[in-house]
Amino acid sequence: MSSSLKDVAARAGVSARTVSNVVNGSARVAPETRRRVQEAIDELGYRPNLAARSLRAGRTGIIGLAIPELHSPYFAELAGLLVDEARRRSWTVVIDQTRGGAEAERRLLTGDGGRVMDGLIISPWALPAEDITAAARPLPVVLLGERSPHGLADRVAVDNVAAADEATAHLLSLGRRRVAAIGLQPHLRNGTAELRAEGYRAALRRAGIAPRPAWERPVTALHRSDGARAMAELLDAGAEPDAVFAFSDELALGALHTAHERGLRVPQDVAVVGFDDIEDGRFSHPTLTTVSPDKGQIAARALQCLADRIYSPRHDLPAADLTVPHRLVVRGSSATV
Amino acid sequence: MSSSLKDVAARAGVSARTVSNVVNGSARVAPETRRRVQEAIDELGYRPNLAARSLRAGRTGIIGLAIPELHSPYFAELAGLLVDEARRRSWTVVIDQTRGGAEAERRLLTGDGGRVMDGLIISPWALPAEDITAAARPLPVVLLGERSPHGLADRVAVDNVAAADEATAHLLSLGRRRVAAIGLQPHLRNGTAELRAEGYRAALRRAGIAPRPAWERPVTALHRSDGARAMAELLDAGAEPDAVFAFSDELALGALHTAHERGLRVPQDVAVVGFDDIEDGRFSHPTLTTVSPDKGQIAARALQCLADRIYSPRHDLPAADLTVPHRLVVRGSSATV
DNA sequence: CTGAAAGCGCTAACAT
DNA sequence: ATGTTAGCGCTTTCAG
Numbered sequence A, B: 001m002s003s004s005l006k007d008v009a010a011r012a013g014v015s016a017r018t019v020s021n022v023v024n025g026s027a028r029v030a031p032e033t034r035r036r037v038q039e040a041i042d043e044l045g046y047r048p049n050l051a052a053r054s055l056r057a058g059r060t061g062i063i064g065l066a067i068p069e070l071h072s073p074y075f076a077e078l079a080g081l082l083v084d085e086a087r088r089r090s091w092t093v094v095i096d097q098t099r100g101g102a103e104a105e106r107r108l109l110t111g112d113g114g115r116v117m118d119g120l121i122i123s124p125w126a127l128p129a130e131d132i133t134a135a136a137r138p139l140p141v142v143l144l145g146e147r148s149p150h151g152l153a154d155r156v157a158v159d160n161v162a163a164a165d166e167a168t169a170h171l172l173s174l175g176r177r178r179v180a181a182i183g184l185q186p187h188l189r190n191g192t193a194e195l196r197a198e199g200y201r202a203a204l205r206r207a208g209i210a211p212r213p214a215w216e217r218p219v220t221a222l223h224r225s226d227g228a229r230a231m232a233e234l235l236d237a238g239a240e241p242d243a244v245f246a247f248s249d250e251l252a253l254g255a256l257h258t259a260h261e262r263g264l265r266v267p268q269d270v271a272v273v274g275f276d277d278i279e280d281g282r283f284s285h286p287t288l289t290t291v292s293p294d295k296g297q298i299a300a301r302a303l304q305c306l307a308d309r310i311y312s313p314r315h316d317l318p319a320a321d322l323t324v325p326h327r328l329v330v331r332g333s334s335a336t337v
Numbered sequence C: 001c002t003g004a005a006a007g008c009g010c011t012a013a014c015a016t
Numbered sequence D: 001a002t003g004t005t006a007g008c009g010c011t012t013t014c015a016g
Helices: A005-012 A016-024 A031-044 A050-057 A073-088 A102-110 A129-136 A160-173 A191-206 A224-236 A249-261 A295-311 B005-012 B016-024 B031-044 B050-057 B073-088 B102-110 B129-136 B160-173 B191-206 B224-236 B249-261 B295-311
Strands: A062-067 A092-097 A119-122 A141-144 A154-158 A179-184 A216-218 A243-246 A271-275 A289-293 A321-324 A326-329 B062-067 B092-097 B119-122 B141-144 B154-158 B179-184 B216-218 B243-246 B271-275 B289-293 B321-324 B326-329
Touching: A005 A016, A005 A031, A016 A031, A050 B050, A062 A073, A062 A102, A073 A092, A073 A249, A073 A295, A073 B073, A073 B092, A092 A102, A092 B073, A102 A119, A102 A129, A119 A295, A129 A141, A141 A295, A154 A160, A154 A295, A160 A179, A160 A191, A160 A243, A160 A271, A160 A289, A160 A326, A179 A191, A179 A224, A179 A249, A216 A224, A224 A243, A224 A249, A243 A249, A249 A271, A295 A321, B005 B016, B005 B031, B016 B031, B062 B073, B062 B102, B073 B092, B073 B249, B073 B295, B092 B102, B102 B119, B102 B129, B119 B295, B129 B141, B141 B295, B154 B160, B154 B295, B160 B179, B160 B191, B160 B243, B160 B271, B160 B289, B160 B326, B179 B191, B179 B224, B179 B249, B216 B224, B224 B243, B224 B249, B243 B249, B249 B271, B295 B321
Parallel strands: A062 A092, A062 A119, A119 A141, A141 A154, A154 A321, A179 A216, A179 A243, A243 A271, A271 A289, B062 B092, B062 B119, B119 B141, B141 B154, B154 B321, B179 B216, B179 B243, B243 B271, B271 B289
Antiparallel strands: A092 B092, A289 A326, B289 B326
């Protein structure tokens, strides 16, 4: 077994109290005493036992991050930023993948199997927001993307409606008239997809174009393969789109793949816009036009929200609803021809 | 504050012991008693405090995963598999990003700031393997990729030399003679890159071709942009390669990007092979030929190694050195023309 | 400035 | 089958 604070105290000839003070710098310690204690710590290779400290403190210093899947460039990038930001606050991040399962999401929120986390950042997928906030109490929770119904939990997201509207308007500004959308998820109650669809339709209407169901392709998941399939269906159904707005870059890259296979030129025959600004899109052929959310700010704000709740003495902070900036990045897939 | 075991005991009119038994199913409990206890648990919303349990057990049920960066498709995929596999064993994974820094790697191993993890899976980058095993003791450690010098720690990896040899031989079998390599990292003591370079040169020599320094492009990092830059340098230096073996798919995708920019046709003018089999390569244009390591097996084996050490009563298990299978997946970027 | 001791919530040996 | 209790390693109040 590794050595404990008591061992160090014995070796240094002081009490546990003093060792604790040295380790935490919590009180003034005589220089000579400090030196002796430090020596003992080094000799024994002492490391504080965090389980004990947590038990005492009532806090673990661990926060959870629940995302559909790590294997997904957008979430991987975001997770990376969150982990860095958490380090800065001396927090450790445990990552869980819900794989889009409602049960997995609920399990994390209710903390079945025990409480470890001081707070949770979750990007909900299968679970409607109202269930989320109900299940979580009293665990501090920050929602990414999804809108909490009655301001029951903090939320950080881009303005999905406005962003989708801009993306669609951009395609229309190129003179495209048959603008399809890939990425709806009617079977899941996916609030984010609904919002993007809303923005997409709004832009069409403003341009005097009636949204057509045949232009809206649902997907079951958000991988490249789903985008590829949706694009194929779109073409096979004779929709003859001259532009496609995909609700994620992965879907867009899949659509690009199908376009190549079918001998369609991008952007000449069909222009494509994605959403997320993942790195792949900066190096694909052609490069991908996309809506770029400020991921760094999403990470920073989400952690700020958690910190406020975890450290706040008061439990009745109003729920924050933070909108993070985004911008449209025009690249090759929608270049003027 | 949330309720404790004692609260549940009081409410159910039993002792703490009995509640503990119900929660853990550790001993026989009368059905009627069990019902009463369960009722109290539900009413109070009781969840066991894991910090207390860990303190008692001397184990936390948490393992660490240290990788250079989450924002990198290969590591993200691997991390996802490891998280899933860990769940299956009721372990929680905390992820740390070393960002390629030697200090970050050392900090994780020595457990500065306290011991939380029962074990660590690390993909070393800046730190030579001998330092790693020295710093880590007594923490059980599994190395991914890097070779531990004197069998001091478990290690799981593909046969990098053989895999690089195969990839290069494949390009040579297409009739290519000026096969360049992108991805050496002479400044870091990156064992993995060295092994791949070794395999690359071996294949050249076997084909009667002398390796040429001008064909070997070093990189500082492994992102797409580094691959793009290396490819540009290769072309500007007049090396006129007719094939490129990149030590990672990201580098290969960057090289592909530069080839497109320069008007080179892939694979006609230059064939490209990568390493890792990330999803992007299955949908890029052209699709990417690559060495595919069995990532699922890497994840499974790494966790098996950790489990053996964590649960083993004996501390002198010999270090395992596990080689995971790989295969060459031929796609468009090296198709026969 | 330092020592003694209580107690965080849980499990398991011991007792009934 | 269930109750009682010591103690995991740490922080912190209370004394000195």
